[in-house]
Amino acid sequence: MTTTYATTYTRTNTAIYVADKMRNLMKSLVINAGLDPKSLVDEWSDWVHDAARKLMESGHLLKIVIEFYVPGAANASGRWDFPIRYDANGIDEMWVDTEFFKSSFAKAPKPPANCVYRILLVRAPGAPDVGLTSVPFLGLNGLSAREAGTVIATPDIMASAAYYR
Template sequence: MTSVAVNTYTHSVTYVADNILKSLKDIIRLVGLDPTEFVGDWELHMRGVQTWLNTGDLETVKLEIYNPRTDALIVRWDIDIAYGWSGGDGGFWTDTEQLKYAIRKAGLVPSEARYRLLLQSKPGRPDVAGWSKASGRSTEGMVRQSLGTTVEHSGLGASTSYLRRA
């Protein structure tokens, strides 16, 4: 029985990690930026997200979109992790339509904008090759718009929001 639960949890982690990254790729593309760099680092991103989802240490996946000349944040997309995994035959889904609607609402970003992925994890989390500590850009003067849960697999889920200028 334990092997079934472990395999099912591993499947949940894989599903949620994959769909978080696919959602971020869609955000990058739909706001008018080139996702080539993001896709090129897919294995690195997946290794960090999957490892810390698996250990329960991942708190938030953040996509910062910023002005490279001023280093100021233009918009930030946050995906907060919910660890309510229940096992069994729970549902699984990704709300891509809700995400697309929010992206249209947030609008396009300037073509010269850049982006980077940050993973916020709990203290004491295991190290993952290719990942190191980093600080996020200031969110002063920004307001949060919540979309609610956008990825779910047997209670392991992700809620998306974005921060924009007030």
């Protein structure tokens, strides 16, 4: 006897899943950098989760960025981008490749001990208002992006990672 199962994930479910998993990945990144993740967890609870989720639901979140910088500096000491795609894998499976992500830590330079960090959401034109204001990126001062690959996959949303060195 053959049994067939069909599971449908709504964009809302996958957006919540991706937002939650992004928080966990970014938290491990901050801890690996030797920094306190309290600010990340607080910001995620205060505004990032809801804004990211709503923008993913509408398909308008292009990427989540975390910049590491020395307070007052015009340039970032380090940066990670998490581009979001909506072409996904088309199968009813959701996964996070935490080990692959953590293995990329060694390739990216650690920010200086006196660094802080901030989270930025990059929206597509026509994005719904989720209460965000535009904030410019810090300069990269010669840092260039290196692709780390896909870190989160769902039936309709994918997130990859890129680090700057």
